[in-house]
Amino acid sequence: MKFVDKCILELKAGDGGNGVISWRKEAHYPEGGPWGGDGGRGGDVIIIGDHNINTLFDFRYIKKISAENGENGGSKLCHGADGNDVFVKVPVGTIIKNTKDNSIIVDILKTNQQYTICKGGRGGHGNAFFKSSYNKAPTLFENGDKGQQLKVELELKYIADVGLVGLPNAGKSTFINQISNAKSKIGNYQFTTLFPVLGVVQYDNNNLIFADIPGLIEGASHGVGLGFEFLKHIERCHFLIHIISMDDIDNNDVISAYETINNELVKYKHELLNKCIYIVANKMDTENGEKNFEKLKRHLKNKKLYKISALNGQNIDDLLKDIFEEYSKYKNEWEIEKENNVNSYKLIKVEKELDGKITIVRVDDKLWKVTSPKIHYWYNRIPQTTDDNVVRFNQKIQLDEIEKKLKEFGAIKGDIFIIEDIEYIVD
Numbered sequence: 485m486k487f488v489d490k491c492i493l494e495l496k497a498g499d500g501g502n503g504v505i506s507w508r509k510e511a512h513y514p515e516g517g518p519w520g521g522d523g524g525r526g527g528d529v530i531i532i533g534d535h536n537i538n539t540l541f542d543f544r545y546i547k548k549i550s551a552e553n554g555e556n557g558g559s560k561l562c563h564g565a566d567g568n569d570v571f572v573k574v575p576v577g578t579i580i581k582n583t584k585d586n587s588i589i590v591d592i593l594k595t596n597q598q599y600t601i602c603k604g605g606r607g608g609h610g611n612a613f614f615k616s617s618y619n620k621a622p623t624l625f626e627n628g629d630k631g632q633q634l635k636v637e638l639e640l641k642y643i644a645d646v647g648l649v650g651l652p653n654a655g656k657s658t659f660i661n662q663i664s665n666a667k668s669k670i671g672n673y674q675f676t677t678l679f680p681v682l683g684v685v686q687y688d689n690n691n692l693i694f695a696d697i698p699g700l701i702e703g704a705s706h707g708v709g710l711g712f713e714f715l716k717h718i719e720r721c722h723f724l725i726h727i728i729s730m731d732d733i734d735n736n737d738v739i740s741a742y743e744t745i746n747n748e749l750v751k752y753k754h755e756l757l758n759k760c761i762y763i764v765a766n767k768m769d770t771e772n773g774e775k776n777f778e779k780l781k782r783h784l785k786n787k788k789l790y791k792i793s794a795l796n797g798q799n800i801d802d803l804l805k806d807i808f809e810e811y812s813k814y815k816n817e818w819e820i821e822k823e824n825n826v827n828s829y830k831l832i833k834v835e836k837e838l839d840g841k842i843t844i845v846r847v848d849d850k851l852w853k854v855t856s857p858k859i860h861y862w863y864n865r866i867p868q869t870t871d872d873n874v875v876r877f878n879q880k881i882q883l884d885e886i887e888k889k890l891k892e893f894g895a896i897k898g899d900i901f902i903i904e905d906i907e908y909i910v911d
């Protein structure tokens with residue numbers, strides 16, 4: 485499977501169904517009365533985190549995802565059916581941005597985390613809804629609202645707990661395969677691993693996710709090799725394991741092997757060094773393993789080093805024990821932090837269609853044009869096809885206030901002003 489960690493998608497929630505006008509016509513109900521039902525609600529587009537998905541590959545050829553529209557209302561008070569919501573499953577670690585301004589809409593941090601990204605339109609009311617003691621036979625009805633629409637960018641930045649870094653061939657994949665359920669490709673050549681692989685490691689009663697990423701080389705932080713585009717996948721790890729091969733065949737000099745990776749981490753993002761980094765000398769089973777280890781130890785003075793053989797599974801337990809012990813110390817704090825982050829995205833970003841200023845433009849000596857998001861909203865919601873609707877529309881847009889404003893701007897009696905495609909005359 486190809487590794488895809490970015491894509492663009494258009495999302496569209498369902499439109500609300502329209503309300504209708506209808507009249508009761510039955511012999512034993514001579515009075516009749518309004519009988520038009522409401523339209524159904526449009527379906528929402530809901531993003532949901534799924535830990536079984538590891539890449540955005542499934543979205544590769546998908547350009548648009550739409551939820552179902554609500555059905556129109558019917559006569560005999562029939563309520564139109566609501567449109568079905570559509571659930572968009574994404575890998576945990578997917579960040580969703582609005583392409584308009586690159587702002588983050590939501591960050592999916594947990595499996596089953598749900599976020600309603602596009603809200604379906606409300607259904608319009610039918611004339612039965614508007615029946616009152618003042619108006620027993622209203623010719624009032626509404627269209628449904630449009631569903632929200634968004635163009636988004638999905639970007640995957642894994643939420644692994646532990647990230648493995650090191651030069652190519654250091655033994656990262658061998659290590660992750662040894663300790664977890666991962667099946668990362670192993671090979672005695674550089675750049676065997678071409679994309680990140682996740683593995684779950686169990687220890688005592690805790691589970692941690694480890695991420696194997698492609699080998700890093702000098703210049704990785706500037707785009708050399710494969711590592712750069714994958715460095716972002718370790719940004720959100722709590723711990724890093726830096727694996728260095730103690731085999732002469734891989735490194736002439738273990739010190740420069742260590743420093744190369746350290747430099748790339750600093751250059752990519754200095755904060756990476758604030759993470760808890762475990763330095764692991766691998767391939768201790770090789771001929772000069774011990775000698776190389778001593779050399780590195782002298783160089784790193786007080787730093788703790790772990791000696792392992794990923795191939796034989798030797799001494800790995802000490803390392804895992806320390807990582808899980810450290811994790812236990814901060815576990816609660818990190819869980820709370822994650823929960824707070826998840827909750828911070830609870831609110832649905834509804835565009836405030838009814839807000840926004842009125843714009844008045846003098847088109848000609850006696851001709852004016854008036855626009856506002858609120859006017860536009862009610863124009864779509866209330867069809868201008870019945871007298872009752874026309875009166876209601878004028879109330880909703882506060883026609884009196886608009887006329888007052890026009891006069892302040894210099895309009896006089898008899899001037900014409902246009903709202904959407906309707907012509908009015910200043911009174």
Ligand SMILES: Nc1nc2c(ncn2[C@@H]2O[C@H](COP(=O)(O)OP(=O)(O)OP(=O)(O)O)[C@@H](O)[C@H]2O)c(=O)[nH]1
Pocket residue numbers: 650651652653654655656657658659669670671672673674675676677678697698699700766767768769770792793794795796
């Ligand atoms: N002798 C010995 N060989 C090892 C050990 N760990 C890994 N190897 C070998 O080293 C080679 C590279 O191992 P990988 O696990 O593919 O290395 P990697 O760091 O994932 O390499 P890239 O994916 O290219 O970055 C393979 O031939 C492994 O069998 C070890 O502890 N001892």
Ligand SMILES: [Mg+2]
Pocket residue numbers: 656657658668669670676677696697698699
């Ligand atoms: Mg590998």
